[in-house]
Amino acid sequence: MVPVPAAAAAAGALAGAAYLNARFSLAHDLLFFRIFGSALFGLFRAGRAGRLNVFYVLEAQARGDKATAAKPFVLFEGRAVTYAEAYDTVLRYGAWLRERRGVRAGDVVALDYQNSETFVFLWFALWAIGAKPAFINHHLQGTALAHCLRESTARLALVDPRVAESVSDEVRRELSGMEFAVFTPELEAEAQRQEPVRYPDAERTEKEPTDMAMLIYTSGTTGMPKPAVISWAKVYMAANMSAKGTGSTPSDVFYTCMPLYHSAGSCLAVCSALFLRATAAIGRRFSTKTFWKEVRETKSTVIQYVGETCRYLTVAPPEIDPVTGENLDKKHCVRAAMGNGLRPDVWDRFKERFGIDTIYEIYAATEGAAGLWNPSRNSFAKGAIGRFGLVSGALSSLRTTLVEVDNETELPWRDPKTGFCKRAKTGEAGEFIVGLPADDIKKRFQGYYGNTEATNAKIMRDVFKKGDAWFRSGDVLRWDSDGRVYFHDRIGDTFRWKSENVSTAEVAQVLGLHPAVQEANVYGVQLPHHDGRAGCVAIVLDTPQANARVLASLASHAREKLPRYAVPLFVRLVKEVGAQTTGTNKQQKHVLRQQGVDPSKAEDDALFWLKGGTYVPFRLTDWKALEQGAVKL
Structure with missing residues (x-):
């Protein structure tokens, strides 16, 4: 029997710990270190072994223990593909690309594809032979499509038969030096018949974590899309943000119907599942009519949203079981929703209608030099795009900050006397900027592929002292005294x-x-x-x-x-x-x-x-x- 004083002391200690955690968000600090620590350790270990290419992660899962090799890696439209099967297909497709299409290590290959298991296999097949995929928005046509293909510098474009019509004669004429391979069922069968060849590690040599893994384009809402360089380090960090941040395990199933041509679907969902030895359930496209149906069929436990996805789901009519008449809104296995862009006015309505326990809001940009996250189970951080504890906030403030904006020029305000910017006060809105190593920008910001002008436009110099360098996000945020960060508006x-x-x-x-x-x-x-x-x-x-x-x-x-x-x-x-x-x-x-x-x-x-x-x-x-x-x- 525990003595009363000892029990009282234990209860007091627990109460004190709970108070300190609530006051200083110590649990969030722990999450911060878990995410960054895991990503940095993984990068260090992969770099030391010469295996930064994420193909090696797929190989480890497929050739490791039998249980992992035999479990589903990808679920798509009723088909389950195990890690071992995916690896075999990736090797076959890689050999086909190399032997039949002449793709070599370092080549950029455009991938114009809808969401599917084939998208994933072709993507990893390119990594398997040391090539770099350029993910093309399959909705693009005409001038915009030709622009994106040209900017990639690819000489080969792999095209989904479902979007082949977008590759018009006009596009082909503009890109006369590019080969277009529409991956028809016949061509796919040819690739499947190829012997699965694992080429030597020398074909996949990557010198630094900052080396290019792939190209992912900006949305193009303010001009033509620009190809952002996604490094191996960014893939590792994105995968760890969603995997560790959601507290996921190998038993989880990540559901995404967000476009795989965007980093949200590819890096935050598919790569997270891969690193965890979990399962990625992929929907071809977003539809309020199929979203929850696919989530239930795949027994998904973590769902992904982007932008107004949750709003559209919330205003859609409920799905009713035709036999029992039961409302199916909460008939699922989902414990968490992760993504970015969930508006505060939709937050609670979405959680309550569908019975979602935890919202994991992420703030990041395709080309961004830093990201924020906010795991939220209650109203404390509702609507926040980021959240910091005492320690993580102090560390983050060393390389990220908010600066006052000049409303006339829509640029960070500069003091007329010193020429330097001014940090926004706690609770005030300011543009989010990220510190960069002034003498080696590419360590943290790889910029836009082949576009030095656009890359330099995102970098500010002499911000707080002569010679420093900072990345401009273009987003105005607000950071309050409780460590919560809120989106205020996009500059412009x-x-x-x-x-x-x-x-x-x-x-x-x-x-x-x-x-x-x-x-x-x-x-x-x-x-x-x-x-x-x-x-x-x-x-x-x-x-x-x-x-x-x-x-x-x-x-x-x-x-x-x-x-x-x-x-x-x-x-x-x-x-x-x-x-x-x-x-x-x-x-x-x-x-x-x-x-x-x-x-x-x-x-x-x-x-x-x-x-x-x-x-x-x-x-x-x-x-x-x-x-x-x-x-x-």
């Missing part, structure tokens, strides 16, 4: 109206809390005879048409929750969610901004403007009055 999305700065993200969050709003995409539009940009929101309501009651309620909600200058003056009623999004479900604004509020450019969407305390139809005659200067807002 924030606009000025009535001499005030308006954050599109904050306005969208507020409008998203209105019960009738399913999606809100906020942006600023230029108006004739007015300075700055007026607020406009492209909105999807839960009714096909906006009636006077809903519009009045929306106006009242906006005026009650937002400063007067931030209340959108215009509403554009969009018919369906996701109408203006990228392939990764991220909202696009540039087309909406260009169209503005000229009714003749609004396609079939209805426009409204704030008048008399409510939103009323905005017609061509009203636009003409603005053009003539007869109306002042």
Whole structure:
């Protein structure tokens, strides 16, 4: 029997430990060190053995213990492929690429493919022979597709038969020196018949963790997509962020229907499963009609989201069992959702509707030099894109910080006397920047492939002292006194109206809390005879048409929750969610901004403007009055 004083002392110690953990987020510090420690140790060990190429991780899982070799690595549309089978196929495809297509170590090969197990096999087959894949967005056509293929410098493009039509005669003419191999069933069978050859390690020699593993393109929302160099170090770090951060084990199944041509699907999902000896369940594409069906069929335990994915799932009608009439929203094995872009106004609704225990929000960019993460099970860090404990926060502040932004130039503000930038105060918004080794930038930022100008544009010099170098994220964040980091806005999305700065993200969050709003995409539009940009929101309501009651309620909600200058003056009623999004479900604004509020450019969407305390139809005659200067807002 434990003496009472000893029991009391133990209880006191536990209570004290719980207090310290809550006060200083010590558990988060431990997670920070687990993620970084595991990634750095793995990189060190792989580098020392000359095995930085992630092909060796697949080989270790397939040729290690029999249990791992026999377990599923990839699940896709009812087919399960074990680690051993995947390895065998990768060797066959690699031999086919080398012997039949002349691909050699160091070559870049474009991969224009939809999500599938074949995508994964071709990707790893290129690594198996020391080549580098360039992941092409399979939605691209015409000039944009030709641009991405040209920028890759590839002389061979492997094309999914399902998207072969996008490789038009025009694209082929523009790229006359490139060979296009549409991987038809016949060609796939030919590759399968190839003997599985494991080429010597010398073919896969990588000197540094910063060497290029693959090319992944930016989204291209502000211009043509740019090929970002993804290093082996970044693959290791991304895989560890999602694997260790979600507390996953080999028994977990990671489900993703996010595009594998993006780092979220490829590095954070597939590579995480690989490093863990777990299973990657892949959906061909995102659809609210198939998402939960595939999650249930594959018994997935961790699901991935990007951008507005969770919003679209939350506003979709529930799936009802046709036999029992049971609501299937919570009939799944999911314990965690990981990804980036989950809006605060959707956070709780998504968790509660689908019974998700933990949200693992990640902040990162394809070309970014650092990432943030926030594992959240309660309301403390709801909506945060990152979170730090006492120790991890102190360490992170040595190489990451927020700086004040000049609202006129949309650049970090510089002191007129010293020329240096100024750190944003705790709780204030500022651009997120990351310190780089001034004499060797590529140690932390590999930049854009073959594009020195675009690479240099992301680097700032002489920020806090002469000669230093920092990576510009282009994102405005806010870091509070509790170590939580929140997304404020993307530079270029924030606009000025009535001499005030308006954050599109904050306005969208507020409008998203209105019960009738399913999606809100906020942006600023230029108006004739007015300075700055007026607020406009492209909105999807839960009714096909906006009636006077809903519009009045929306106006009242906006005026009650937002400063007067931030209340959108215009509403554009969009018919369906996701109408203006990228392939990764991220909202696009540039087309909406260009169209503005000229009714003749609004396609079939209805426009409204704030008048008399409510939103009323905005017609061509009203636009003409603005053009003539007869109306002042």
